[in-house]
Amino acid sequence: MTVDAVQPTTSEPSGLREPPPAGGGVPLLGHGWKLARDPLAFFEQLRDHGDVVRLRLGPKTVYAVTTPELTGAVALSPDYIIAGPLWESLESLLGKQGVATANGPLHRRQRRTIQPAFRLDAVPGYGPIMEEEAHALVERWRTAGTLDVTTESFRVAVRIAARCLMRGSYMDDRADRICADLATLFSGMYQRMVVPLGPLYRVPVPANREFNRALADLHLLVDEIVADRRASGQKPDDLLTALLEATDENGEPIGEQEIHDQVIAIVTPGSETVGSTLMSLLQVLTQHPELADRVRDEVKTVVGDRPVAFDDVRKLTYTANVVVETMRLYPAVWILTRRAVTDTALGGYRIPAGADIVYSPYAIQRDPRSFARHEEFDPDRWLPGGSEEVPRFAMSPFSVGNRKCPSDHFSMAELTLVTAALAAAFTFEEAPGSDSRPRIGITLRPRRLLLNPRPR
Numbered sequence: 487m488t489v490d491a492v493q494p495t496t497s498e499p500s501g502l503r504e505p506p507p508a509g510g511g512v513p514l515l516g517h518g519w520k521l522a523r524d525p526l527a528f529f530e531q532l533r534d535h536g537d538v539v540r541l542r543l544g545p546k547t548v549y550a551v552t553t554p555e556l557t558g559a560v561a562l563s564p565d566y567i568i569a570g571p572l573w574e575s576l577e578s579l580l581g582k583q584g585v586a587t588a589n590g591p592l593h594r595r596q597r598r599t600i601q602p603a604f605r606l607d608a609v610p611g612y613g614p615i616m617e618e619e620a621h622a623l624v625e626r627w628r629t630a631g632t633l634d635v636t637t638e639s640f641r642v643a644v645r646i647a648a649r650c651l652m653r654g655s656y657m658d659d660r661a662d663r664i665c666a667d668l669a670t671l672f673s674g675m676y677q678r679m680v681v682p683l684g685p686l687y688r689v690p691v692p693a694n695r696e697f698n699r700a701l702a703d704l705h706l707l708v709d710e711i712v713a714d715r716r717a718s719g720q721k722p723d724d725l726l727t728a729l730l731e732a733t734d735e736n737g738e739p740i741g742e743q744e745i746h747d748q749v750i751a752i753v754t755p756g757s758e759t760v761g762s763t764l765m766s767l768l769q770v771l772t773q774h775p776e777l778a779d780r781v782r783d784e785v786k787t788v789v790g791d792r793p794v795a796f797d798d799v800r801k802l803t804y805t806a807n808v809v810v811e812t813m814r815l816y817p818a819v820w821i822l823t824r825r826a827v828t829d830t831a832l833g834g835y836r837i838p839a840g841a842d843i844v845y846s847p848y849a850i851q852r853d854p855r856s857f858a859r860h861e862e863f864d865p866d867r868w869l870p871g872g873s874e875e876v877p878r879f880a881m882s883p884f885s886v887g888n889r890k891c892p893s894d895h896f897s898m899a900e901l902t903l904v905t906a907a908l909a910a911a912f913t914f915e916e917a918p919g920s921d922s923r924p925r926i927g928i929t930l931r932p933r934r935l936l937l938n939p940r941p942r
């Protein structure tokens with residue numbers, strides 16, 4: 487038993503209590519070693535210790551929130567900002583001036599700049615590109631042999647985000663670089679988050695050198711994208727033009743650093759999340775061939791023998807429910823953090839100003855108190871009327887509040903279309919060497935999925 491496991495939960499004059507500790511911390515690393523070793527199981531068992539529990543990550547105390555209601559309260563309250571271990575570990579990638587990391591008035595201005603590109607009524611405008619990419623993927627896989635699904639999923643995610651939002655063909659040869667860089671960065675950053683040993687990550691051992699190389703390359707890539715667009719002299723009606731033409735609150739053009747951080751803040755989450763979710767979807771289709779058949783049947787009923795089109799997406803309800811259920815059980819964004827900016831209260835517990843908050847959509851979305859048959863993959867639970875019992879905020883893979891993902895409609899349309907196209911064309915078998923265990927970095931996805939596609 488560790489010291490913090492025997493500390494009492496104290497009650498204060500305000501009536502607010504100190505959150506109970508999560509047992510099992512070790513000297514120096516605290517709970518970091520558990521978060522490094524088996525983070526999914528660790529977060530899932532935290533709910534047994536309380537609604538809010540205290541963790542130690544290295545020298546820091548961090549508060550973990552374990553109920554849907556309180557994660558919603560955190561996401562919606564102005565008492566918390568984007569900060570904390572997750573965002574600190576991402577800072578070398580995302581900078582401080584992009585929409586994903588900025589706070590306050592800067593964040594509000596940036597959301598106003600990017601929001602039009604993601605509005606529900608803007609998404610059909612991306613339909614032709616999404617269709618083209620989905621069908622190109624099917625054609626490519628007809629003759630591809632064994633697929634390295636990591637590369638394939640990230641490639642299509644990068645291509646769709648870049649072609650839709652930055653209207654460039656310049657991504658063709660850069661997509662692979664982005665994927666490789668992000669894979670290195672997102673696992674390295676997770677390690678830096680849970681085992682924050684600052685200066686040790688500057689020691690020039692191979693892992694740190696590889697991390698720094700990937701980071702430098704991704705920043706270079708973004709500079710190339712911006713330079714290419716400027717050199718082209720073109721100003722298509724897209725997100726990149728909106729970013730390049732954005733002005734600050736005084737009507738002055740925004741600075742180069744902000745443009746750079748903004749492009750990173752779009753390309754990075756846009757490819758990592760969709761790529762990871764598509765990997766999980768393909769794993770689901772492989773492990774549950776009966777579900778894949780139902781998706782194929784739905785596509786056949788709705789579409790007939792022509793290729794699936796963007797306009798079909800709203801009728802592909804079963805396919806969409808497979809996407810949603812995949813996001814419930816395998817949420818790409820499986821961990822989120824915030825920081826309290828004032829002394830505040832959460833569920834009757836005292837949260838001091840400056841405290842870091844952490845919560846896991848993975849654990850929340852697998853809570854047996856929220857979902858019957860919580861570990862069962864059941865797309866039909868999302869049929870109309872079927873999800874009425876699900877508590878508020880228990881299923882929020884795109885988050886809620888002012889930091890909610892701007893790309894929820896875009897991503898759902900993209901993932902539903904690609905899933906429909908692939909399931910209609912192929913069945914899948916895992917190839918030797920495939921490893922579908924979860925790979926946990928900043929995002930969650932299968933470790934190394936190798937699939938053989940068999941044309942239907």
Ligand code: HEM
Pocket residue numbers: 568585586587597647651751752753755756757759760763818819822823883884885886888889890891892893896897
């Ligand atoms: C924010 C999930 C796709 C751009 C977020 C957040 C979540 C999320 C949970 C909120 C983070 C927080 O509360 O701290 C997802 C999932 C996706 C997806 C599950 C796909 C399956 C995309 C795509 C793009 C994108 C395709 C862009 C092309 C962003 C941006 C933010 C964000 C810019 C920051 C918003 C802000 O802080 O105001 N995403 N995302 N996401 N996402 Fe997504």
